[in-house]
Amino acid sequence: MIISVASGKGGTGKTTVAVSLAMARGYCNFMDYDVEAPNASFFLKPDIKNEQTVTMKQPYFLTETGADFKKCAEFCHFNAVAVAGKEVIFFPELCHGCGGCLLVGPEGSVMEKDVEVGKIRKGKADPGISFFMGDLKPGYMRTITIQSEMDKLIEHDKIVIIDCPPGTSCPMVFSLKDSDYCVLVTEPTPYGLNDLDLSIEVLKSMKIPYGVIINRDGIGDGKVEEYCNKNNIKILLKIPNDMGIARNYSRGVSLVEYDNSWAGKFNKILDFIEKEAV
Amino acid sequence: MKVAISSSGTDLGSNVDPRFGRCPYFIIYDTSNDNFEVVNNQGRQAMGGAGIQAAQLVIDSKADAVISGNIGPNSYHVFSSASIKVYSGVSGTIEEAINKLKKGELKETSSPDVSSHFGTGPNWNN
Missing domain, CATH: 3.30.70.20 (Alpha-Beta Plaits)
Structure with missing residues (x-):
């Protein structure tokens, strides 16, 4: 089962969520498809064993x-x-x-x-995660060339978490295209809402089911929640705007490592997706 | 001598366009007989490489020199390969630019003066 983590706006917490889902469940594939700026390795700290030139x-x-x-x-x-x-x-x-x-x-x-045009790095991360990251050579606009090579490495019998690139253009669409479910991460600000709406347009036209995680809950306004309620969109989780989370993030410490109670919350999301949403 | 000038309009009273690759028109001016022709810059809406396409247009017009507000690295690279003289950093009307060129008041540019994608984005209203 492929679960992608996406957001229209950059910097809303895609990697935070993707890494937390992978660490909470373990024994999955983690694919960093944000090949222009891959950063999940900072948190998962994989032991890179193998490199493939694209x-x-x-x-x-x-x-x-x-x-x-x-x-x-x-x-x-x-x-x-x-x-x-x-x-x-x-x-x-x-x-x-x-x-x-x-x-x-x-x-x-x-x-x-x-x-x-770039490399794909492969390795293992705890617990039992098969880790893959694309790394585009600077100056080359061949994002999808690398992503399509990564597609071939997916182990379809496992849970696959895809960390998508931001935005709603080709690299995001390509990353999502085989997803069974998409987790959209947003922040409760006008900018977050605008880009959430754009992402949902994409997912609707691709007929991929989705839910929303509101990150940095407490800043901005209540419009994202209002929008979700009005449109019957499932809010999977709210992550508070918290200095401890931010400080640990900046040191490469994921949410579930910082506070293990988050592992249960992310596992619940995966249970929900497996049992009810797909 | 034939010179290609990035122009915001179609006559000699128009201003020299600050963008090379994404200017609306080129005025190809022949200083030997003071005739000129206006060429539509059809590549101005290109997703990428507008400067390269425009440089190709200038080469194909048989110009010996180019005048513009700014020249990016890709266009500059094409002009230096084609031995076309570049006069950048020029503003004012096309007529003023030509007069300066004739009087030898324009200084040849020896490197690109803006980075790639200078002429793109929301600051340009077209």
Whole structure:
């Protein structure tokens, strides 16, 4: 069963919740799909045993053939290729690896090679957690290339916790796409509510069941709760705005390690999801 | 000499646009006969690489030089590969810019003066 943890707004506590769910239950898969800024390892402290390099195909141009590469520049939707006379200027960070320039360019003068876009690190964390994190190479916009390689590592007979990237764009949608349930984390502020609403739009259109965790409860206003009640949305948990939680978070101490009574609360959420929501 | 100028409008009274890649128009001005043509910058709404696409447009227009308010690293890289002279940091009208160029008052820019994505975001109202 795949449970993803997402939020429209960044910094609402996705990783706090995802890590707590994994630690409370144990013997699960933990997937850090926030490959642009993976941080779950700070809390789970996995013993990384294995690294996998993720590559994409990128073109290179044999300019010594004297061929005209103009068509490659015209074709590239992402503007990764410019042509000045016989010279080709290639921008690897913009290339999506579609291979179009091989098709439209001068035959035999455009080649392809594997280029590293990031790594997947694998290891074990307590208790019995199989840990996977994607780590995108800075400057490369190949988030989904890495996430799709991570998809292949999921052990489907286990509970799988996916820590999603923030926002509601492609990387978030891709992370969620196979989820049986999504836990949306928000904060009780106007910004939190706005982005919660956007996330719910995404989940509705993807037909994925969801519930809400309100983090830093006590700040802002009561509008998020009002919104959930009005729309019949399950509030799974409220985490108070608490200096002790914040202080420990900043030192890499998860909620369940800081105060073990949280383990029961997160296990209850997982029980609810397994028995009633899915 | 042919020079491509990032422009906010379609005539010589328009202002030099502060953005290179995402300006609405380019005025391609020929200083040998004082003729000019206006080219729509069709790549200005590109998701990424607008500067590269615009630089390609300038190369294709056979310009020898480019004038703009700001030039980012990718466009600058293309211009230096294509040996096109870059005059950046220019403001005022297109006409004023051309007069300065003719009098030799513009100084060639030797590096990009803004970072990538300078011309994107909510501060630009288009």
